[in-house]
Amino acid sequence: MSSLRFSTFPGKRERHLLRKQHNPLFPEPQRTITPAQLEQAQRLDHEELVEFISSFRALVHEATQLPENAGSERILAIKERLDQTYEQAARMADDQHEIQQGVEKLVAVVMQAVRKGAGSDPLALQELADEEAARSTHYALLAYPLVADLLDPDSVISEQELLPSLLSASPEALRAARSLFDPAQLAALAEAGRTLLEETANAPDEARARLRELSRQRDN
Incomplete structure (x- = not known):
């Protein structure tokens, strides 16, 4: 049998195969990864990356060619697409830190134009400050691939695999991911998690620790 050659910086599909590999929390048929499955995941991740880089370059060109008198609607549309691009980069294969840094710089330039449009309106300036704080928090959460994968509109993580x-995540990744759920959702996850671990033979101690973290968050 061919050995599996996983990527140093896997994309979302390959990353999800890695979550399942030899993991007793997933159904048994999903725990063994075949070379064909890995090859397909890597191919699809690469195709997505090529398309993403092409779209990113087009967006950079559009953002840098914005005229000084561009309307606020056009500026805000560019900003929203830049935020989406940052999120997309977080789930792509290969190291995308350079692209994310480029997005941050472009967002800073766009925000300068937005602030200029706000003038000295204190309410508008406060709203912009709040938005920038929220963006900073969101970007920090995206440092965890699990968060990026969960936020993906076409997430590879199905409801049954959530x-x-x-429960297989690192403590830091779980802490970041659980911020995506409200208290009621966390309560349901903790309850379902107890059932899952009761039904799983040889459930890892790490999974039990993650469940305790979910339960504590539920009670907070």
């Missing part, structure tokens, strides 16, 4: 993915 709990196994959360």
